[in-house]
Amino acid sequence: MKGIRFWGTRGSLPATLTAEAVRQKIVAALAGASGRVFATRRELNEYVDGLGFAVSGTYGGHTSCVELVTRGSEYVLCDLGSGLLPFGQAALARHGAASPQTYHIFVSHMHWDHIMGLPFFKPAYLPGNRVCFYGGHPELEAALRRQQDTPSFPADFSSLRADIEFTCLEPGRRYDIAGMAVTAMRQRHPGDSFGFRFESDGRSVVYTTDSEHRLEDPAQTAAFVEFFRDADVVIFDAMYSLAETTSAKADWGHSSNIVGVELCQLAGVRQLCMFHHEPTNDDETISRVLADTRRLEEITRGAAPLRITAAYDGMEIAL
């Protein structure tokens, strides 16, 4: 495994950046530059880099789709959210339509934000391509077929001309897929979800989204600590605050930054990547949560530091 590339990082529903939000970023950048002269392009770029991500960038709005970049020629993805659209475009731009490729796609569960990208995934319509779906739900194939049925979508599942396979994974069992060892784990979420641990080349990544971690159950906590153990990166559902997950949004099936930090510290994880951002949170809010979470890690740090990041569409992590 060489790295991770994020194509969609929002939870529940795609989120758009409005014209007003773009305007506010431009106004903030221009206000900060008032009276300054940038003699070179480099000075200008340095100024932009110093503005902070909430002004100079955006976390993006596509729903869950994460690529694990392997050393092999086959693609590996987690989830089929709307981020699958730009991924498919990039893959076609790279290989062309006449060069068959293999795509391994691990599906955490079948809620709409995690499967809505498939009808727009052009490689699945092309004969010669191979698309292999993996998940813990036996109903995965039926759910993907149903979302393309009339009247939900004009092209039904039979329009997908690639060779398509489905594999139902048994939680806790190790599978060797695309040169990686893969293990699934059942998670607390309405209708269940599954987290996946990927290992290869001495690197390990855990994808655990749409999972309500409640640490008051020691056995369950211990099981997830083992699942996360010594991972290089844990991609973690930090959609809500802890207060929300213990009150109004209890049993909604999501977790918080606080629980993410605690689990990753217990497991000796190197990087916690917050993911599945609440769609109503703007860039400033997500950046504030990121800063808060880094502070929490600082004041609770044990033997080794835990790096904290917040995923954004287009973000890459090298392993």
Add this chain to the structure above:
Amino acid sequence: MQFSSRQFANVAVAEVAGRIDHAGAAAFEQSLSPLLARSGTGKGSVVLDFSGVEYISSVGLRVLMIAAKEMKGHGARIILAAPQPVVAEILAISRFDRVLEMAPTVRRALEWLSASALAAYDAGAGSAGTP
């Protein structure tokens, strides 16, 4: 985690100290339970003196949330008083500062809850509660 309480008129003041981590949260919950059980009797409101608490984990915060809900259901209140700066930061980062009643001091919490409890507190007239 250490826990002791005294009753001042119609309010219990509990002193909590140490770390309410994953190991200490169960003891914290157990210590709180007698106070919660009385919350429907008119002597139910509780002030938690957090000045001695060094750390609270998500599990400890969950205990606080459940306690606050139960107290509210009985028409009683629970106020967290005098948290140390680190604990105050954890409460802010978890957004618990938006859902829990908090006071800068125990005395201020008693002011908000009950004149008779405040008078008893100022007179040092508390009675022993749960250890």
